[in-house]
Amino acid sequence: MGTIEAKPETTKFTIQNDSKVQLFCVKWNGTDFGYIGPGEFSEKVILDDGNGGPVDFDISNDKPCSSKSQYRTHRYFSNNKYKHNKECIFINNTLVINKTTNVIDTLGGILNVD
Numbered sequence: 529m530g531t532i533e534a535k536p537e538t539t540k541f542t543i544q545n546d547s548k549v550q551l552f553c554v555k556w557n558g559t560d561f562g563y564i565g566p567g568e569f570s571e572k573v574i575l576d577d578g579n580g581g582p583v584d585f586d587i588s589n590d591k592p593c594s595s596k597s598q599y600r601t602h603r604y605f606s607n608n609k610y611k612h613n614k615e616c617i618f619i620n621n622t623l624v625i626n627k628t629t630n631v632i633d634t635l636g637g638i639l640n641v642d
Contacts, residue, residue, distance in 0.1 A: 540571060541557075544615060546617055549638070557581055583601045584600045597627065599626060599638070601624055602625055620635055620636030
């Protein structure tokens with residue numbers, strides 16, 4: 529098979545999970561990255577449109593992914609059309625926000641796995 533080339537108006541976005549926490553229903557800028565276990569990653573080619581934003585996710589699989597996620601990254605990721613390779617790397621010390629309570633904690637601190 530040949531190499532797949534991304535068109536100039538697309539971007540490759542990678543979400544790497546280097547934490548001890550399982551991430552469920554991971555989404556960024558309207559793109560679903562699915563489940564990402566510890567030591568795993570998910571990579572998607574996305575269109576260069578939208579404003580970017582935080583990465584949304586859950587830490588349990590107790591509700592359908594179509595519902596609102598419980599957490600988001602503290603960091604926003606730009607959807608700059610001139611940067612064609614973007615990545616988000618989760619580690620235990622990644623700052624995250626509980627979307628219900630607006631409490632900021634580390635990813636590992638949510639489940640006491642720091």
